[in-house]
Amino acid sequence: MKDLEQLRARLPVLRDVTYLNTGTMGVMAEPVLEQYVEALQRVEQFGHARWDEMWSAAAAARQRVAELVGAGLEEIAFTGNNTDGLALVLASLRWSAGDRILTSDQEHPALLLPLSAVSRRHGVTVHQFTICSTPEETIASFAERLEELRPRLVAFSHVSCETGVRLPVERLVPMAREYGALVLLDLAQSVGQCRVDLRLLGVDFAAGNGHKWLHGPKGTGFLFVRRDLLDLLEPPLVGDGAVEPAFERTTAWLEGWRFRSDARRFEFGTRNPAPWIGLTAAIDYLEAIGWDAIERHQRMLVRWLHERISAIPGVRWYSALDPAYGSGMVTLGMSGRDGETLNRVLWERFQIVQRRVMVPSGVRVSCAYFTSFEDLEKLASALEQLAVRTAGVRG
Ligand SMILES: Cc1ncc(COP(=O)(O)O)c(C=O)c1O
Incomplete structure (x- = not known):
């Protein structure tokens, strides 16, 4: 990565810890933070005196997010996080008892819980396909479940989020279409690290976060709804801003209001423009580094880490090596230590920030644009020390 030292110098957290957990939370570069804080100051200093000006600046975020994921402006709603978007789609579809939903066996509670809620409330049943070690096997599992369900x-x-496997969405969506199924895609771990083109992929709904x-700022997320499907969704909540504007507050209006025709039907009430200004700055910042450069860097790091740790006794690699089926996130395990313990020891003894994974039992390592080979060497050498200890304890 060009200018890696300079990029790292703008992330103060790296002075204290080895940060390998962008998959849970990204850290904001100082130049982005400055723009975000400045926006926040202006909001609080000027209140409504500069409100329209602030919102015109914040509106750029909708454009930037839409461009980033290959969507139209009217197809993007701002949300507070990724879960909001997933939950909104599931709560807005009109379900009938007996409807079936197919999901994977590696989903985050952010999707599993809203799925469980529709199942409880509407008698919908939820089923899983299996994410396997090769794309062909995953596609076969998906095909089998589609045909059956x-x-x-x-x-x-x-x-x-469990193994960093990148699903072959471009192959799965046309298969779902053949059976007339709608497709909701969770972009939490892809937007910002892999190219996302929702139009090309043919996805109906998607949720992401900033x-x-x-x-970008915590508290930013987005929901994508394909333009022609907007009316399929009946938002569970309504408030000022979500409906077609009217200037008379008459009884007829109160009885006859209609949701806005665009995805902003999911937004209402007073909202803070500052995080969106911050998100625009964050996207600009990464774009200046270059999406291809970021992805190349991540691939190089993952390859390097795999080679470096493959000789460490007892260390297991649970992620894809084929870069088209993988990402900058990988999961490692160690025999004799479950994920929970490994996660704790890596943090407490080595100040390496990562995330534990329950199935497969291990820890998840995120390689981001700022990750260096030295970071990964610290991880590898920590694993080596632990491997020696484990062998010693057992031997
Ligand atoms: C795949 C996946 N979906 C959803 C989420 C939840 O995202 P948020 O905290 O932005 O709602 C996460 C967070 O880790 C995730 O990994």
């Missing part, structure tokens, strides 16, 4: 909706992650791989 004929689901109304398929909902899964673009990149798995706080992980986009390294």
Whole structure:
């Protein structure tokens, strides 16, 4: 990565810890933070005196997010995080008892819980396909479940939060279409680290966030709804801003209001423009580094780490090596230590920030644009020390 030292110098957290957990939360570069804080100051100093000006600046975020994921402006709603978007789609579809939903066996509670809620409330059943070690096997599992279940909706992650596997969405969506299923894609772990083109992929609904791989403000997320499907969704909540504007507050209006025709039907009430100004700055910042450069860097790091740790006794690699089926996120395990313990020891003894994974039992390592070989060497050498200890304890 060009200018890696300079990029790292703008991330103060790296002075204290080895940060390998962008998959849970990105850290904001100082130049982005400055623009975000400045926006926040202006909001609080000027209140409504500069409100329109602030919102015109914030509106750029909708354009930037839409461009980033290959969507139209009217197809993007701002949300507070990724879960909001997933939950909104699931709560807005009109379900019938007996409808079936197909998801994967590696989903985050952010999807599993809203799925469980529709199942409880509407008698919908939720089923899983298996994410396997090769794309062909995953596609076969998906095909088998589709044929058997004929689901109304398929909902899964673009990149798995458990193993970093990147699903072959371009192959899965046309298959779902053949069976007439709608497709909801969770972009939490892909937007900002992999190219996302929702139009090309043919996805119906998608949710993403700004706080992980986009390294933007916490409290930013978005929902994509394909333009021609907007009316299929009946938002569960309504408030001022979500409906077609009217200047007379008459009884007829109160009885006859209609949702806005665009995805902003999911937004209402007073909202803070500052995080969106911050998100625009975050996207600009990464774009200046270059999306291809970021992806190349991540691939190089993952390859390097795999080679470096493959000789360490007892260390297991649970992620894809084929870069087209993988991402900058990988999961490692160590025999004799479960993920929970490994996660704790790596943090307490080595100040390495990563995330534990329960199935497969291990820890997840995120390689981001700022990750260096030295960071990964610290991880590898920590694993080596632990491997010696484990062998000693057992021997
Ligand atoms: C695949 C996946 N979906 C959803 C989420 C939840 O994202 P948020 O915290 O932005 O709602 C996460 C967070 O880790 C995730 O990994």
